[in-house]
């Protein structure tokens with residue numbers, strides 16, 4: 129089935145150019161020139177992935193990101209950031225974006241990022257065991273639902289992908305670069321910060337006390353590991 133991409137970008141030239149390139153890669157593309165319209169389309173047409181420019185008239189890309197995360201948690205989100213603005217990238221990730229790409233971007237690179245994100249969204253197709261049971265946590269990979277003590281906790285696609293990787297490998301120390309490869313795709317040239325921000329978000333959702341993490345342990349100088357009893 130054709131994957132549906134929502135492109136929220138106010139500059140018409142960039143929108144048209146990106147649309148042509150993504151359609152050539154086999155995607156169906158929905159366009160929105162404002163954040164408000166982007167939210168409306170996302171709720172109505174259920175795109176798999178939203179590409180969000182940050183500077184938009186009306187509500188900005190961050191705000192759109194927060195709204196989408198709340199209303200359609202299963203959607204993949206990629207932010208388009210200014211090249212030099214490191215804090216833009218982190219700000220987007222803090223709001224639950226799965227990835228970011230600096231402007232001006234190569235449309236081929238954008239297509240690769242989208243494909244990698246979609247693989248993450250669809251990764252578990254029910255061939256393997258559908259349940260990862262690791263009390264007090266449980267993941268149902270088929271419905272992509274995460275539970276703690278039987279209560280559902282809503283995770284973003286990236287957070288769920290990290291949680292299932294950890295829970296399949298308790299006690300294994302992952303380096304930041306391994307986590308990048310395994311969650312964002314081989315050859316991903318993002319900052320290690322993308323890992324740290326997602327770990328922080330995941331801890332905030334699943335730990336009893338996120339300031340004293342028990343389940344996701346920090347391996348100093350290396351990365352992270354899931355606890356093992």
Ligand code: CA
Pocket residue numbers: 137138139181182183184
């Ligand atoms: Ca803009």
